[in-house]
Amino acid sequence: MEKDPPAAVSLPPLRDVIARHGLSANKAFGQNFLFDLNLTGRIARSAAPLDEGSVIEIGPGPGGLTRALLDHGGKDVIVIERDRRFLPVLAEISAAYPDRLTVIEGDALKVDAAKLGRAPRRIVANLPYNVATPLLLNWLAAGAAFASLTLMFQKEVADRLIAQPRSKDYGRLTIATQWRAEVRRLFDVPPRAFTPPPKVTSTVVQLIPRATPLFPADASMLERVAAAAFGQRRKMLRQSLRKVSPRAEEALIAAGIAPTARGEELSIEQFCALSRAFEAL
The missing domain is CATH 1.10.8.100 (rRNA adenine dimethylase, C-terminal domain)
Structure with a gap:
């Protein structure tokens, strides 16, 4: 029988929190805020089950997706945030969900996510576009350390991840990704869903890392x-x-x-x- 997620905790609307803390998106960090509760909830549901092992989020910012992960059953959610401006906001969320949220200040490219929390580990993230590809390749190199990766990319990057031979999007990233993981497109997210809106459409993709690569190769x-x-x-x-x-x-x-x-x-x-x-x- 499917378990009901814990009851949602009442927190102020994200827009109010951002205004109170005087926060804005930093282009240098590739930040775009996602306020739409329907979308953050849909991403969290796509990554279920969240109540087993640890859920790891990269670049939570003001915590819109973080809240959804907690509201949809995440019992051990770990977030990695390099922008110190968001730490007080994330601390407020942590206080609202006692013993369920761990905040790590740092650069996700320098953190070994495969050693965080406990298995089964699931990464769920609206990735900063400027580091999305190197982060993905790092995680795939860890093999079956992760049960799943539910990630948002620029649509053009997602197209490359799921491409087939003889298509314009088929290339190096396709080979590196599909060799190590099963990949499927979940849904697109329009620019208007973000603040500020990016110039491109985004796509949520789910990857299931393979226990061993698809075929033998160095x-x-x-x-x-x-x-x-x-x-x-x-x-x-x-x-x-x-x-x-x-x-x-x-x-x-x-x-x-x-x-x-x-x-x-x-x-x-x-x-x-x-x-x-x-x-x-």
Whole structure:
């Protein structure tokens, strides 16, 4: 039987809290506030169950999504915030939800989220756009340390995460992500939902990290091969992969791939086979 979430705690509206503390979004930190309770609640529900293990949020700002995570069952919510202006606001939320919210002041790029809290760990975040990709790649490198990642990206980044071969969005990020995780698009969020509104549409994506990568390959070699293959998309692989080795054509033939193929034509399985072929040269 599905458990009912704890009763929501009464807190002042976010707009009132921001006004009282004299807060505004900082472009340098890629901040855009999400006030829509329907949307924050939808994100929290998408990441359920939240009452098992720890829920980790990056860049909570004034705590709109943080409140939703707590209201929808989060018993051990950990937030990482580098902007000190928001610490007093987050302290107020922590006081309203005793023993359920931990606030860490710091840069998420320098915090090993895989060691925070307890398993199963779920990351749920409206990511700052300027660090979204490196954060994602760091978390995926941790393998199955996380049960799920429910994240908001710029739509164009989300399109790259879920892309298929022979599409314009298929590239290095696609390979790195789908090799390590199952990915699905959940829903789009329009610019008007944020304050201030960004110039782009956002998309919420859920990733389920794989216990082991999809196919055998060395991670660093796979990245080198993908980077070379998509560095100049229209070049044939026998040319573009010379950046990896002057024996690129030999590796292609060994992997059963036509030297005249282009990167966007290869499946992830073929990229992994090609990486192994380079390793064997």
